[in-house]
Amino acid sequence: MNVIYPLAVPKGRRICCEVCEAPAERVCTACTVTYYCGVVHQRADWGSIHEKICQLLIPLRTSMPFYNSEEERQHGLQQLQQRQKHLIEFCYTVAQKYLFEGKHEAAVPAALHSLRFRMNVHGLSSVELVPAYLLLAEASLGMGQIIQAEEYLSQAQWTVLKSTDCSHAIHSLLHRNLGLLFMAKKNYEEARYHLANDIYFASCAFGTEDIRTSGGYFHLANIFFGLGKLDIADTLYIKVTEIWNKYLNNHYEVLLQVRTQQIDLLGKQFETDTGLDEAQEAEAIRTLTSILDIRESTSDKTPRKTVFVLKTLALFYFLTMNSTKAQEYALRAFNLAKQRHLSLQEQTTTEELLSLVSGGKAHPTTQ
Template sequence: MDVTGRRLLDAERQEAGRAGTHGKVCRLPVPVRASLPWLVPEEERTRGAGQPVKRQKYIIDLTYSTAQKFLWDGKHEKAMPAALHALHFSTEVYGSSSVQLVPAYLLLAEACIGVGRHLQASKYLSQAQWIVLRTPDCSAAVRHRLHRSLGLLCAAEGNFEQALHHLANDIYLASSTFGLKSIEASGGCFHMANVFFRQNKMDIADSLYAEVTDIWHAFLMKSVQTQEQIHKSRAEKSPFTEDKEVREDNMTEAQQAEAIQVLNAVLGIREQAPKQQPGKTARVLHALAMLYYLIMDVSKAYEMGTKAFDLLKQLPQQESLEAIGHLLKLINSKPFYTK
């Protein structure tokens, strides 16, 4: 971290002091900075020496995920204190020039973009770029996030061509790391679609929104099938059967927030379009129904699923009716969902 980076961190660290994330940090059972008493035997002190670092890494994960969720919820101001904590503890654990600081800088930049502080966002992104340029072996996973943040800033400033350039790099790097149809790659597609939408290039935007929907639809379909297998295996389990538990891959809170924000945004665009496309709208509704089913919001899951079912009944080709009908049965068979 150069002088500018240190000034940025020192100037804004005070904002984090009274935030909710600070409360979570302060409630940890053992203080992060606590030193071991000298009366403890040498081997006990040696064995416990790594504990502060473990606690700091836990706080980094906690504050990072909290800030990320706030961003996807559209609560940019609330994301800043959590992101500042993530930057502070990342600096203490990894050093002031480590690539481990880049995710926190990107969170801060995106939070600033969300509240219109573009100059401040640019400074955070400059710090992130400086670190990445100094790290020849920087992973594609980090670089794709950097290009996304740069694309978001350019889009916010109205520099659409440069925004598309960065978002194209974002999609390429995310696809090479996580796969072409990964939800990580879909984020860049969503933001690129938004840029084309703002340019009134509706055909390209429509194609990208459909791609984003398909990626989330496939991901959520697999998640629903996995959960169904888990419930079935537990119901059929007996003392005499071999224990073959299906592994459950739950979405993180940040992924849930991203899915809700992205899919509802696409649904709004579909429903307000001058030329209605019932098939594409039904697909977004089906994805949302699966999402709300997975996060146990039964009323919204049923609402979205019913809308999708009614739309598809009006179309000549009704291949998806069976899948949505099955989902509605799953929703109705879960009385413990109370949201």
């Protein structure tokens, strides 16, 4: 992360900080196209996203080469746009992952990059800007900056209202973040309204049993849990766990079928995975461990539900090839099932899962 001060700025060009857009005093020497107001924001950007995309920014922020024909020029422009689209999604996923991990400050520079690339590709009033505004709003809420969050959400709402072609998925994200805002303001009635809308629009886009819909159920459950309405919260936590469990089991089934006959040249079977991006994996960890904490605090009453979450986490870590954690959660599930004298079927399926994650070949029947 070496830095130098910019020696010259072209006339008419205003050099701004990558993070706050204040006048810049420093430049990254690795790419020489990214500027900062000072060392604090440079370090923040580097740790968040810049280290990952430093060299990718050079062709985007330097003059295009001379082309011999209009055809070559158009091809160059298309390549430039493809690079920006790639960075839109990459920066968005990185910011999402930080948010699910609770690293709200680290999410901001990555979300800002996604927003700026969206503006370059889609224009200043496109509905494609909304997901980035919502990331910034959620990061602001996480840092306790409610007024800043409201500003980002207002911008997102206004953009959606002006749009004639806004997808159900974006409506879902907007309502989810409005729900989180009102939760932070302790206006739980308004929060429930927006989270119900989140679930409706997510269900329209993905279906009621999709992992992308489960976030709405999870946040709604947290509201009811906080209000002491434990029966409603419990029903929703069960639904969230079932959605993730079904997804992971189905994914394992598909991978098992593919792997049955597919052996690589070294004779080693193809490795498994979750089929999720980094942000979705971080969401799974946050959601399931949060539910586990709640289950374990009431495990005397609901040991079977606790075992179910433990088995779901074990399968998740098995698919992410983290054998240590997979075995840890499977063993905890097995021990709890035996200690609490759960049904023979429950103990058997838990033992099968433990065998699977420990290197055996039993099927992960985690229901």
